[in-house]
Amino acid sequence: MVAVKKTKKTHESINNRLALVMKSGKYTLGYKTVLRTLRSSKAKLIIISNNCPPLRKSEIEYYAMLAKVGVHHFNGNNVDLGTACGKYYRVSCLSIIDPGDSDIIKTLPGEQ
Amino acid sequence: MVKFLKPNKAVIVLQGRYAGRKAVIIRSFDEGTRDRPYGHCLVAGIAKYPKKVIRKDSAKKTAKKSRVKAFVKLVNYTHIMPTRYTLDVDLKDVVNLEALQSRDKKVTAAKEVKARLEERFKTGKNRWFFTKLRF
Numbered sequence: 001m002v003a004v005k006k007t008k009k010t011h012e013s014i015n016n017r018l019a020l021v022m023k024s025g026k027y028t029l030g031y032k033t034v035l036r037t038l039r040s041s042k043a044k045l046i047i048i049s050n051n052c053p054p055l056r057k058s059e060i061e062y063y064a065m066l067a068k069v070g071v072h073h074f075n076g077n078n079v080d081l082g083t084a085c086g087k088y089y090r091v092s093c094l095s096i097i098d099p100g101d102s103d104i105i106k107t108l109p110g111e112q
Numbered sequence: 113m114v115k116f117l118k119p120n121k122a123v124i125v126l127q128g129r130y131a132g133r134k135a136v137i138i139r140s141f142d143e144g145t146r147d148r149p150y151g152h153c154l155v156a157g158i159a160k161y162p163k164k165v166i167r168k169d170s171a172k173k174t175a176k177k178s179r180v181k182a183f184v185k186l187v188n189y190t191h192i193m194p195t196r197y198t199l200d201v202d203l204k205d206v207v208n209l210e211a212l213q214s215r216d217k218k219v220t221a222a223k224e225v226k227a228r229l230e231e232r233f234k235t236g237k238n239r240w241f242f243t244k245l246r247f
Contacts, residue, residue, distance in 0.1 A: 039116075039117055040142065041113050041116075044113065059193075063194070066116040067114050068113055
């Protein structure tokens with residue numbers, strides 16, 4: 001089944017929510033720290049870019065399945081995800097530890 | 113948000129001499145210790161898997177093929193891959209930190225683990241754990 005066509009509006013809202021998390025919450029960027037937060041059960045949501053290598057993507061999804069944490073496949077590559085985080089570098093996967101003021105945890109995993 | 117690196121979890125060792133071998137977590141140290149300031153766990157695993165037993169094997173051959181060589185090790189969390197499987201054998205009393213202090217204590221601990229794993233293999237349960245991971 002083809003994934004639900006992400007309309008422009010929901011994509012922008014994800015970006016907005018991510019920006020709010022960057023400003024007010026706790027997060028960590030990068031594969032190594034994502035696994036670390038999953039192991040220590042600190043992660044609340046994982047976001048993976050669409051050009052993440054499939055083996056790495058499966059590994060993160062498996063860890064998240066064990067930890068019962070939602071995974072969101074970002075509609076964009078690592079360049080876009082880095083930009084969405086407000087960074088000037090590429091981000092392939094990130095982990096949200098504390099969403100702060102954002103409601104990204106409540107809205108996203110149900111949508112999947 | 114659920115801790116999964118708990119005792120009795122089956123894991124696969126990824127690095128070192130035992131890379132690719134299946135093991136079971138006996139005790140986990142999430143915060144680390146003074147000597148190992150990182151998350152690690154004490155695992156007991158299979159160094160040599162039991163061979164495939166077929167119906168026409170004699171009793172002597174079955175006994176020889178069902179042997180297991182075990183190991184006991186402290187591994188970093190980053191060097192193991194957790195799985196969804198668990199293996200509940202009671203190894204807490206025989207595998208503990210002081211068993212790793214000297215070579216002969218480690219050997220006796222491994223022998224005890226070998227005995228317990230062999231009897232578990234002979235009952236036919238946890239078949240996944242005793243099959244070699246092909247890669």
